Amino acid sequence: MTAMSSSCTRYVELSAEEFRLRLPEALTLYVSAMRYPEGTAEQRAPMWLTHALRDGWRCVAALNAEGVMLGLAYGYRGRAGQWWHEQVRRGLARQAGEQEVEGWLGDYFELTEIHVRPENQGNQIGEDLLRRLLDGVPNANVLLSTPEGPSRAWKLYRRIGFVDVLRHYHFAGDPRPFAILGRPLPLS
Ligand SMILES: CC(C)(COP(=O)(O)OP(=O)(O)OC[C@H]1O[C@@H](n2cnc3c(N)ncnc32)[C@H](O)[C@@H]1OP(=O)(O)O)[C@@H](O)C(=O)NCCC(=O)NCCS
Known part of the structure; x- marks a missing residue:
């Protein structure tokens, strides 16, 4: 599936196989x-490949006219045990x-990664990726985690329209405080 945006950025849904082939470019x-440091x-490569095998995994890439990857977003259905x-x-x-916990975690899509090349940020590629990735996702909610602090x-x-689910949370093994944000699906 391919769609063009006004600025000649193409948005392409990648299959798990296409994602695997483009993994070095995506990780760079x-x-x-x-x-992040070199x-x-x-270190991330095996984890990203494992994610691509999960139920409900989908990935959208933003490509320029030459096919160079400008941005990437992926996620999958979140489940107990992950x-x-x-x-x-x-x-x-x-x-x-318990009701609130189940309300968020009972049926959700985890937005696991969303990134745009630094030189291409601020041009709404991030928003386009997010909207295309979530379009048609069948889950009740979307959840994500992001480091605390002002950022793009x-x-x-x-x-x-993401709201606070949990703030200043410390994941095991990471000293940085994170926010968990969520919102119901579909996006308006
Ligand atoms: C987060 C990220 C994916 C967003 O992608 P992006 O293409 O920069 O995002 P957008 O252009 O859609 O939105 C960000 C900027 O555009 C502005 N913008 C875009 N569309 C807008 C609109 N319709 N109305 C108002 N503002 C808008 C935003 O206010 C923001 O402006 P800023 O330059 O003042 O920061 C990207 O910045 C990135 O890769 N950051 C580093 C990695 C990262 O933090 N990933 C997420 C980890 S949780």
């Missing part, structure tokens, strides 16, 4: 967008009742 983009890509799911459940259970990502998520 991710490391530069997140300003070596992060190698590391992220269990971490969020633990945090949410501390502050919310925060502006984007608020603009799309």
Whole structure:
């Protein structure tokens, strides 16, 4: 599936196989967008490939006219037993009742990654990726985690209507505080 945007950016849904073939390019983009140290890509590769096997996985890439990847977003159906799911459940259970926990975690799509090359940020590619990725997702909610603090990502998520699910949360093994944000699907 391919669609053109006004600025000649193409949005393409990648199959798991296409994602695997373009993994080095996707991880290079991710490391530069997140300003992570060298070596992060190698460490992440097996995890991203495992994600692509999960139920409900889908991925949308933004490509320029030459086919170079400018941005990438992917996610899948969140389920009990997954590391992220269990971490969020633990945090949410501390502050919310069972009904609220189930309301968020009972049926959701986890927006796992969304990144745009630094030189292409601020042109609404992130919003286009997000909207295309979530279009037609059958789950009741979408959830994501993002580091606390002002960022382009925060502006984007608020603009799309994401609300606080959990704030200043510490995932096991990561010293940074995170926010878990969510909203019902479909997007308006
Ligand atoms: C987060 C990220 C994916 C967003 O992608 P993006 O293409 O930059 O996002 P958008 O252009 O859609 O939105 C961001 C900017 O456009 C502005 N914008 C775009 N469309 C707009 C609209 N319709 N109305 C108002 N503002 C708009 C936003 O206010 C924001 O402006 P800024 O330049 O002041 O920050 C990208 O910035 C990125 O890769 N960041 C680093 C990696 C990262 O943080 N990933 C998410 C981890 S949780």
